[in-house]
Amino acid sequence: MSRTEIRITGFGGQGVVLAGYIIGRACAIEAGRHATLIQSFGPEARGSACSATLAVCDTEVLYPYIQRPDIFVVMSGEGYERYRAELKDDGVLIYEKDLVHPTPGAPDKAPLRLREGPAGPRAYGIPSTRIAESLGRAMVQNIVMVGFFTAVTQLVSRAQMRAAVQASVPPGTEELNLKAFDAGCAFFDTTYGEAAQSPALPASG
Amino acid sequence: MNTGNAELGTTGAGPGPADAAPEEHPIAPYVRMDRMPHIWCPTCGIGTVVKCFATALGETGVDLDKVAVVSGIGCTGRVAGYMKLDGFHTTHGRAIPFATGLKLGRPELHVTVFSGDGDLVGIGGNHFIHAARRNMDLLVILVNNFIYGMTGGQNAPTTPLTAKTSTMPFGNFERPFNLAHLAASCGASYVARWTCLHVRQLTWGLKDAIQRRGFRFVEVIAPCSTLYARLNKLGTGFNLMQFYHDNAEVRHGADTREVDIGFQDKIVCGKFVDDPRPTFLEMMDEHYRKILGDKYVPMPPAGGFIPDPDSCGNPDPNRHRDGAAASPRGPTP
Amino acid sequence: MRADPAGVLTGVHYLDGDFACGEGAMAAGCRFVAGYPITPSTEVVERIARRFPRMGGTFVQMEDELASMAAVVGASWTGTKSMTVTSGPGFSLMMENIGLAVMMETPCVVVNVQRGGPSTGLPTMVGQADMMQARWGSHGDYELIALCPQSPQEAFDLTIDAFNLSEQYRVPVLVMMDECVGHMTEKVIVRPAEDIEVVPRRLTAAPRGEFQPYRVDGRPVPEFARAGDGYRFHTTGLTHDERGYPVMNAECQEKCVRRLVDKIRGSAEQIVRFEEEGTEGADIVVVCYGITARVARLAVHLARERGVKAGVLRLVVVWPFPEQRIRELARHIRAFVVPEINYGQIVLEVERCAAGQAAVVPVPHGGGGVHDPSAICQSILRAAQ
Ligand SMILES: Cc1ncc(C[n+]2csc(CCOP(=O)(O)OP(=O)(O)O)c2C)c(N)n1
Ligand code: SF4
Ligand SMILES: [Mg+2]
Numbered sequence: 058m059s060r061t062e063i064r065i066t067g068f069g070g071q072g073v074v075l076a077g078y079i080i081g082r083a084c085a086i087e088a089g090r091h092a093t094l095i096q097s098f099g100p101e102a103r104g105s106a107c108s109a110t111l112a113v114c115d116t117e118v119l120y121p122y123i124q125r126p127d128i129f130v131v132m133s134g135e136g137y138e139r140y141r142a143e144l145k146d147d148g149v150l151i152y153e154k155d156l157v158h159p160t161p162g163a164p165d166k167a168p169l170r171l172r173e174g175p176a177g178p179r180a181y182g183i184p185s186t187r188i189a190e191s192l193g194r195a196m197v198q199n200i201v202m203v204g205f206f207t208a209v210t211q212l213v214s215r216a217q218m219r220a221a222v223q224a225s226v227p228p229g230t231e232e233l234n235l236k237a238f239d240a241g242c243a244f245f246d247t248t249y250g251e252a253a254q255s256p257a258l259p260a261s262g
Numbered sequence: 263m264n265t266g267n268a269e270l271g272t273t274g275a276g277p278g279p280a281d282a283a284p285e286e287h288p289i290a291p292y293v294r295m296d297r298m299p300h301i302w303c304p305t306c307g308i309g310t311v312v313k314c315f316a317t318a319l320g321e322t323g324v325d326l327d328k329v330a331v332v333s334g335i336g337c338t339g340r341v342a343g344y345m346k347l348d349g350f351h352t353t354h355g356r357a358i359p360f361a362t363g364l365k366l367g368r369p370e371l372h373v374t375v376f377s378g379d380g381d382l383v384g385i386g387g388n389h390f391i392h393a394a395r396r397n398m399d400l401l402v403i404l405v406n407n408f409i410y411g412m413t414g415g416q417n418a419p420t421t422p423l424t425a426k427t428s429t430m431p432f433g434n435f436e437r438p439f440n441l442a443h444l445a446a447s448c449g450a451s452y453v454a455r456w457t458c459l460h461v462r463q464l465t466w467g468l469k470d471a472i473q474r475r476g477f478r479f480v481e482v483i484a485p486c487s488t489l490y491a492r493l494n495k496l497g498t499g500f501n502l503m504q505f506y507h508d509n510a511e512v513r514h515g516a517d518t519r520e521v522d523i524g525f526q527d528k529i530v531c532g533k534f535v536d537d538p539r540p541t542f543l544e545m546m547d548e549h550y551r552k553i554l555g556d557k558y559v560p561m562p563p564a565g566g567f568i569p570d571p572d573s574c575g576n577p578d579p580n581r582h583r584d585g586a587a588a589s590p591r592g593p594t595p
Numbered sequence: 596m597r598a599d600p601a602g603v604l605t606g607v608h609y610l611d612g613d614f615a616c617g618e619g620a621m622a623a624g625c626r627f628v629a630g631y632p633i634t635p636s637t638e639v640v641e642r643i644a645r646r647f648p649r650m651g652g653t654f655v656q657m658e659d660e661l662a663s664m665a666a667v668v669g670a671s672w673t674g675t676k677s678m679t680v681t682s683g684p685g686f687s688l689m690m691e692n693i694g695l696a697v698m699m700e701t702p703c704v705v706v707n708v709q710r711g712g713p714s715t716g717l718p719t720m721v722g723q724a725d726m727m728q729a730r731w732g733s734h735g736d737y738e739l740i741a742l743c744p745q746s747p748q749e750a751f752d753l754t755i756d757a758f759n760l761s762e763q764y765r766v767p768v769l770v771m772m773d774e775c776v777g778h779m780t781e782k783v784i785v786r787p788a789e790d791i792e793v794v795p796r797r798l799t800a801a802p803r804g805e806f807q808p809y810r811v812d813g814r815p816v817p818e819f820a821r822a823g824d825g826y827r828f829h830t831t832g833l834t835h836d837e838r839g840y841p842v843m844n845a846e847c848q849e850k851c852v853r854r855l856v857d858k859i860r861g862s863a864e865q866i867v868r869f870e871e872e873g874t875e876g877a878d879i880v881v882v883c884y885g886i887t888a889r890v891a892r893l894a895v896h897l898a899r900e901r902g903v904k905a906g907v908l909r910l911v912v913v914w915p916f917p918e919q920r921i922r923e924l925a926r927h928i929r930a931f932v933v934p935e936i937n938y939g940q941i942v943l944e945v946e947r948c949a950a951g952q953a954a955v956v957p958v959p960h961g962g963g964g965v966h967d968p969s970a971i972c973q974s975i976l977r978a979a980q
Contacts, residue, residue: 078609078780081609081780081781082609085609085781085782086607086608086609086782091781091782092781092782093779093780093781094609094611094779094780094781095775095778095779095780096778096780117889118781118889119889119890119892119893119968120889120890120893120965120968121775121779121886121889121965122964122965225609294829294840296838296840297840326827327823327824327825327827328823330822330823332669342829342831343829343831343840343841346827347827348672348822348823348826348827348828348829349827349828349829349830350669350672350822350829350830350831351829351830351831351832351833351841352665352668352669352692352695352832353665353691353692353695353832355661356661356662356665356691356692356695358662359629359657359658359661359662359663359665359666359669360665360666360668360669361669362629362655362657362662362665362666362669363627363629363665363666363667363668363669363670363671363672363673363677364669364670364672364673364822366627366653366655366666366670367627367653367669367670367671367672367673367674367675367677368673368674368675368821368822368823370823371673371822371823388658388659388662389658389661389662392657392658392662546653550648554648554649557648557649558648558649559601559648559649559650559651560648560651561626561651561652561653561675562651564823565673565674565675565821565823566626566627566651566652566653566670566673566674566675566676567626567673567674567675567796567821568599568624568626568676568795569795570596570795571596572596573596573795573798
């Protein structure tokens with residue numbers, strides 16, 4: 058029963074929930090696994106910190122919430138501060154490079170190995186907002202992040218995630234969103250290179 | 263349930279529908295004669311309103327199969343049970359939302375709400391103002407007897423200042439609603455007031471209202487001869503009628519701000535508002551048609567009922583009695 | 596009959612429980628919804644409000660839940676399948692007219708996406724503390740049916756079942772969802788319309804003039820006439836005879852209310868629905884429902900790893916309660932463990948049916964989250980000692 062727990066966080070308007078939805082959909086529908094998405098609701102969802110969690114499993118997801126994420130996708134500094142402590146010790150951090158400044162080896166939990174390179178980086182940064190802006194719409198920042206996420210984690214194939222993007226974005230915006238997705242993947246390829254093997258995903262439970 | 267004297271009135275005497283031989287009475291087609299005698303007290307005004315409504319229905323020639331009457335709880339609330347129409351005796355205060363469901367569930371129905379002042383603007387006041395605001399296509403006949411009759415004469419939101427009720431034994435000190443003004447300011451497209459003494463005008467007024475659309479509010483001042491009259495030492499039902507005779511004046515188009523009713527004060531009657539603005543259903547239809555175009559599938563006039571194609575023997579619900587087929591269900595998108 | 600394809604969004608979707616519930620209603624043929632916004636249920640009506648204008652349905656946002664429930668009962672009398680959706684505070688306001696629906700034998704569906712209570716409680720967080728209110732919340736004696744989905748897929752499937760049961764028994768059927776299921780997104784498969792069985796309203800074929808709205812002739816439920824079909828019938832919330840006329844005496848009360856109660860009690864064995872896993876030869880049976888059933892199954896796996904013979908009885912239909920099955924199990928097992936997100940509601944029923952033959956261990960949770968599986972597991976281990 059391999060189970061992967063994911064938290065995605067950012068500020069309202071960044072499309073955190075849509076990013077979670079696309080990843081969940083790719084796992085559950087395109088890849089035929091089980092994926093339970095929970096989004097934060099109420100005042101929290103409207104405030105500055107917004108968050109969605111995913112539990113992905115090969116069998117039915119029995120416990121819907123996450124306890125310690127294997128993957129932490131973070132698009133705002135506030136979200137990082139709020140949730141950094143829960144990331145698994147051997148977890149993967151994926152962050153918006155311009156907005157989040159991870160503190161390596163901070164004394165309070167969440168030890169991070171920020172070495173980038175073939176030795177096995179655990180933290181992956183991307184200037185997803187800048188990339189989205191270069192595509193003409195800052196709004197697709199979350200989709201750039203989804204592309205990057207796919208390349209980093211290989212949770213599902215790029216084709217599967219691409220199909221989920223296509224099925225989830227508002228009609229008429231598919232082309233732009235797929236471009237954003239591809240740009241996220243491409244950033245990984247150029248920055249972290251072919252040689253930098255993505256880590257096998259840590260599995261819990 | 264009836265802690266007042268209403269139950270004593272089962273002799274059937276009085277102005278109600280039971281005061282003549284059932285088979286011959288002109289309103290027999292509209293009234294459940296098998297339920298007579300009714301529970302109303304002799305000289306209670308409610309029966310007269312029923313009689314006028316029945317006459318008005320007959321004169322308009324509306325298809326009675328398509329008329330539904332919805333009542334809440336109270337002496338007036340019993341009307342739905344006495345009329346030979348689809349009749350719904352619901353819960354206290356909820357006649358208007360229940361009627362809203364009926365109307366929206368089968369838009370071709372003529373839905374009439376027939377209930378008391380306490381029911382419609384006391385406990386049910388919130389529904390009243392919102393149905394008026396939406397201009398929901400309902401005819402609301404409110405029998406205002408200034409009191410809670412069924413429960414034994416308690417204060418109502420319509421009780422005039424200083425009038426005595428069982429819960430205001432020293433006289434009412436709360437300001438009552440001016441119902442005509444309330445309805446008008448909430449957006450009712452038709453507002454009128456009559457008394458049950460003025461049978462001809464009331465019948466005409468109800469007929470007029472039946473023929474309009476939207477939220478039509480007809481307030482009928484009727485005596486609670488048993489409780490309101492006794493608590494206030496106003497004599498018999500006859501004395502109250504005499505009072506209406508001497509103190510009611512017809513002022514069509516009167517400014518509703520000026521028609522509030524004081525204790526034993528003059529009663530301004532007439533048609534105050536007649537403004538045929540679009541109803542809820544018309545607004546909804548027009549809006550969706552504009553926004554959704556061909557994709558809009560309105561509920562058919564015969565309702566959102568989906569018949570079982572395999573059922574035999576059941577009447578075709580989309581067929582009127584006269585054989586005219588209602589508009590078919592829209593295409594499936 | 597087969598579902599009207601206009602309401603069926605056939606395909607494989609990634610939907611939250613609220614949306615799935617709305618899709619289930621539309622697939623079941625629901626064409627009237629009245630509601631008043633309340634977290635965490637509002638998404639159900641938001642979904643429906645968007646889709647209804649394309650399938651001949653009408654949604655109306657009423658002024659409160661009293662009005663919503665009354666409108667639903669009214670609309671159902673036109674033969675239009677009708678539903679309302681709410682959460683705790685609104686559920687409280689609906690109670691009187693749920694009783695009206697019971698008394699008038701009006702098919703309708705009420706969805707309660709349960710949140711933490713009492714009062715305003717925890718608007719955005721899970722609870723399961725309305726289970727007894729579902730059973731007893733309206734005044735007077737009555738029986739109705741309540742279902743508990745554990746996933747968005749079941750929110751879809753059980754909402755269809757709720758409509759079907761409400762038609763079959765002419766009774767309000769409650770879908771007792773919870774915030775966790777309502778707000779979780781998972782894969783939901785919507786079958787093609789021709790694979791969805793829906794129970795149509797059973798209309799009377801009696802000639803006009805002979806129809807009596809509450810005559811049963813030995814059947815459990817009377818035949819139905821729609822308002823506007825010319826039957827000119829009467830119905831009331833008062834105790835009534837077969838003509839639907841009020842009769843105020845003990846004999847009529849006995850006849851009228853007895854039948855309302857018996858039509859459900861007498862069919863309880865057909866209506867009850869539960870799923871068992873590993874109860875054969877078990878020492879401990881965990882009785883659970885809704886989201887807690889998923890967490891409890893995890894706990895049972897943990898307990899089995901520790902060598903305890905534990906099984907699960909998941910209630911799909913909670914009301915009527917599966918008395919017979921609990922009685923049978925009580926004779927063979929050591930203890931029932933009953934986790935629920937309240938301080939002990941369904942556990943009382945389990946206790947009643949176990950009647951001292953097996954121990955009954957509550958595992959309460961006040962709401963705002965689901966159980967920690969290890970807490971349930973601990974209770975199982977303790978009960979097994
Ligand atoms: C929820 C609820 N509260 C209270 C009552 C008791 N009750 C029955 S009728 C009534 C007052 C009816 O007054 P009104 O609508 O003026 O009718 P009238 O009898 O005067 O015609 C009350 C308070 C009830 N049936 N239901
Ligand atoms: S309103 Fe008054 S007079 Fe009329 S039936 Fe009721 S108690 Fe009697
Ligand atoms: Mg009154």
